[in-house]
Amino acid sequence: MPAPETVLSVRNLAVRFGRSKLRAVDGVSLDLGTERLGIVGESGSGKSTLGRAIMRLLPNAAHVEAATLDFDGKPLLTRPEREMRTLRGNRMALIMQDPRYSLNPVLSVGKQVAEAALLHGKIGKKEAYAKAADMLARVRIADVERVMSLYPHQISGGMGQRVMIAMMLLAKPRLVVADEPTSALDVSVRGDVLNLLDELVRENNSGLMLISHDIRMVAAFCQRILVMYKGRVVETLTRLDEAQHPYTRGLIAAMPDPRNPVQRLQTLDRRAIDALEARS
Amino acid sequence: MSLVTSASAGSKPGILLARIGRSLKNALIKLSREPVGLFGFIVLLLLIIVAILAPLIAPYSPTTQNLPNALQAPSWEHWAGTDEYGRDILSRLIYGTRITIQTVLAVSVIVGPIGMLVGIVAGFVGGRTDAILMRFTDIVLSFPSLILALSFAAALGAGLETAIIAISLTGWPPIARLARAETLIVRNTDYVAAARLYGASPLRVLFLYIAPMCIPSVVVRLTLNMAGIILTAAALGFLGLGAQPPAPEWGAMISSGRQYMLDNWWVAVMPGIAILLTSLAFNLVGDALRDILDPRHARS
Amino acid sequence: MIEVSNLSVSFGSGEARRQVVKGVSFVVGKGETLGIVGESGCGKSTVLRSLAGLDRHWEGEIRLAGNAVDRERSREQLKLAQMVFQDPYGSIHPRHRIERVLAEPARAMKIGDGWSRVAPSLEQVGLPANFAERFPHELSGGQRQRVAIARALMLEPEILLLDEPTSALDVSVQAEVLNLLSDLREERNLTYVLVSHDLSVIAHMCDRVLVMKDGAFVDELDKGALEQGQTHHPYSKQLFKASFL
Structure with a gap:
């Protein structure tokens, strides 16, 4: 250490x-x-x-x-x-008990993660989407394509927590x-x-x-x-x-x-x- | 049903009184944190006192005509002026509170229980009963209330009673919907499940478990409705379909003062202020009651 | 005390029909947990609710204290088993005083007036008698759960479903409530069925554990196996590993 x-x-x-x-x-x-x-x-x-x-x-x-x-x-x-x-x-980032309340309910999971990628890297939309998919795969979400099209209320709590973590991998909070x-x-x-x-x-x-x-x-x-x-x-x-x-x-x-x-x-x-x- | 025996729980009236006292005190403490609501309550209280003591407070008779004195502007003698027959407007307004409060209370007493019964039964029984009751409610809800009231008044003859019936007929559907929504939530709670487990009959569940949870929101809704009732009653009076002259109904007073309004503003404005103030007070009280009775709407 | 054979529960109909519990059988002896x-x-709560008589979609056979019970329970059948719910904030009527909460079972069943038994039952779950006057919101979560336990015991059932x-x-x-449940079990020779996701609570309370996954039991562990962490199925092994990091 x-x-x-x-x-x-x-x-x-x-x-x-x-x-x-x-x-x-x-x-x-x-x-x-x-x-x-x-x-x-x-x-x-x-x-x-x-x-x-x-x-x-x-x-x-x-x-x-x-x-x-x-x-x-x-x-x-x-x-x-x-x-x-x-x-x-x-x-700085906060992870709460139920991630489904911290995600935007009217945006699909993929859009939200891609948005985080757009915000933190100076990249285009397509790249952001690809990067979001990368990150979701990194938090061991199996069926990335399908999960990205889902809305927060359609995913389980564990999945939601992974999505939150994926977004933080992009933001790299201190x-x-x-x-x-x-x-x-x-x-x-x-x-x-x-x-x-x-x-x-x-x-x-x-x-x-x-x-x-x-x-x-x-x-x-x-x-x-x-x-x-x-x-x-x-x-x-x-x-x-x-x-x-x-x-x-x-x-x-x-x-x-x-x-x-x-x-x-x-x-x-x-x-x-x-x-x-x-x-x- | 043992609605009455719930009071005997303490077995002594002393305990019961103490409990009521405690609840009242709590309500007052909460109310004192809501200055606007408190204002509404005070206005309403004054209104009720005025209605009860009208003969003692009113300086003149509300109906005795005094033609030489017609259409006097507000003065120390006639605070709100006189109308086209020389009647003191203030006295008429004071007697008018009786009609207004009578209308509001009568409508609420009819509308509240009917709406609640329909809503709770529809929500609790569900299935086809629910469908039939709610479609019927929708049909009634789709009538414009003033038009229905008009046709009723036309069919049954004009008068205060017809106005009350007509307003009540269109007044219950919102209450029924509210009670149904509340029932649907309460029906699925664990405490109702527990009640079913210890063999509580459906009637017992309905009256002892579900109804108490619906009452607060229904009371709030009724209070907020009262402002609307006053306005509808005034509108009916204005159209000549409510209380009949010479009864000092506020809407009718505006209506009869209409032709003199341009030169003698007070004839229409004074009853207008009374209507405005009363419906405002009911609205404020309704809002305050929501905060007091319903913790879900509590302000942070 | 409890015999369940081939219990299946399905919800919905037609295309949307979903089998939540898939033909499970088990036996619980008197005084056993x-x-x-x-x-x-996984369907564990559904099994419990079917046992209690709250869910009526079940098929198969349930026998409580030797009697086969119907989907629609009679009052006598309801008295056999009572339930304690998960959320102490939602399982007690918010506008009933504690005395009414505790008197209701007897009153609803029309056996006695119920009021006279409020004080002793409060004492039994370790609450002072003057709590009868209070409303649920004036109690803490643990106190409420004690009241819920007292209420479930009002009809003197032999089986408590937790x-x-x-x-x-x-x-x-939690420790206080679990101790209370152990004491009551001993005093009254009660039979418990305890449903939980928390393996350590289950291991502390139970003589025998069934591991449930996707509507069926995949493993059965007795007290010794729990202590040593012996499992017979990969899923229960995974559950064990995850529970005790």
Whole structure:
């Protein structure tokens, strides 16, 4: 591995919604190099809000504050919305749970990928189409010609996720935020999608932020894991067996494991965790 | 059916009252975040108070003629002026609220249940029943409501009752369609599936599971309809087919003031303002109700 | 407890006719928990809905507690098996208070008034009795699923059909609900059929697992085989590999 250069640098990021005093994200600091970073937490832990805050995709009611929020060495928070829009199309990308909502429903898959090719390479229409077909083949879509003529609602979730990744292979983003990219997919295609994501970030030398509730999946795929609880990062791990924090340990123990069967699953002692969090 | 026994769940009236109080309080809190809707509610409330207390509020009799006083411009004595028979227009407007509210309530009470019943049954039973009921609804929907009302008024004789019947006849199809659409969604939910699994009869499912989900949108639709009802009633009155003189119906007032309108603007403008304000209030209240009752339309 | 022979389910007619379940047979003993695992669209939910009596397009034979049941169930037949649905947000009527949710099964069946059994049944699933006053939207997902389980048990069925009961929940809440289901099974000697795409949940709960693909069972694994990851079919092998990265 080459020395990881910093793609994203965040210090003390906080997000509040509306007039609420409660912070959905509270004092999060992280550095992302050209690596795979996992963000794990339960619903309401603020993990998705964090991802969207970094991409500045939160609604206007959200107040985002940070001591530093630098992307590629330049601050993000002060940029005008128009600049952000070009940035989001080119340099940073978001992969969502159900790709069929992020694709344009009235354009065929082929057209959309070709459009991405047109946007990022100075080429003609025909070339763009050929390039799109190339990319779709690269994400291991079998029947490329047929798939290109389909509309987003006609393809499966796994296929949609591949199409999204194909478009990103063209755009070559520096930062990829993947928010639960596999939880709407069938088990057998999850591995494929993750592998494709991995290829994508390796090839472009970009940083990947994988947001998920599935701590085991993240642990298997990412080099570093941030565990979030109630808007704060409680622990940073490289391996699951390093877990110290009772919340992380609770999460791991709560998952059933067929290789290690138990009569009763362990449940989280939320009161103890909250007490511990209040002290720190 | 045990619609009534649902209240006995708490077994004590105290609990029930507390629950109603809590729901009212929640609704008021939500309403206070909608200043425009609140304005609509206040106007409506005033309108109802005025209608109830009309004899106490009105400074003059609405029907007694006073020919020497005819066509007086608005003044301190006659705030809205007098009409061609010397009747105080403000007093006539105040009594007119009674007719308007009566019309609106009567039409809603007829249209709401009929529309809901047709829609829910069509959506729930489906198949041929659905096809027949909805084609019938389409046929009625394709009649221009004012024309149908006109022919009805012509056939049954002019009068407030005929106007109410005529408006109601064309008013229910939109409600039926709405209720049907809502039913089609609710019918396929897991909670209805669960109800079928514990042996709930179709009638029970219809009244206890599906109807409660349709009521909010129907109420909203009815409230928004009320503005239209007022306008149609006024139009019928204007054409001389609604309430008959000397009843102080707003549309009829504009109609009779028409020939004096050019020189004496207040004769037509004052009832016009009343119609405008009332239908506006109903529209605002309808919008606010949609936000309060229906979380799907909640503003972010 | 459950005997299914040659169950087939088809939807649509004519050209568009599609066979979703292709002549499957299985037996579940009393107190046993059978898991059915498979991917979306493999027909596992359809099997469960046919068992429950929600789908009426099936052919073949279903026997519950020794009695052959009809497509159109009688009240007595409905009492044999109840179902817990996947989405706790969609399976409880949003405008019914919890007490009504729990009283409805008895009231609909016309056995007793139902209200008196609300408090004990809440307690049984580990919820405080004052939850009876609340509306579903005032409960969390896990609490709702507990209510749904309590409702399914109101008619005291011997069989509980579980359709992905925890897939909409967080891991820690999932653990609580799975524990509750294990406790109830022990207390009441219930028979479960659990359908899920999550092999680890299935392996934790079930004595036996059927692997379903394209409307048919391709593999059957017992507890020991699950622990050691022994499979007899390439598809279940692939499923295993994908589930435990």
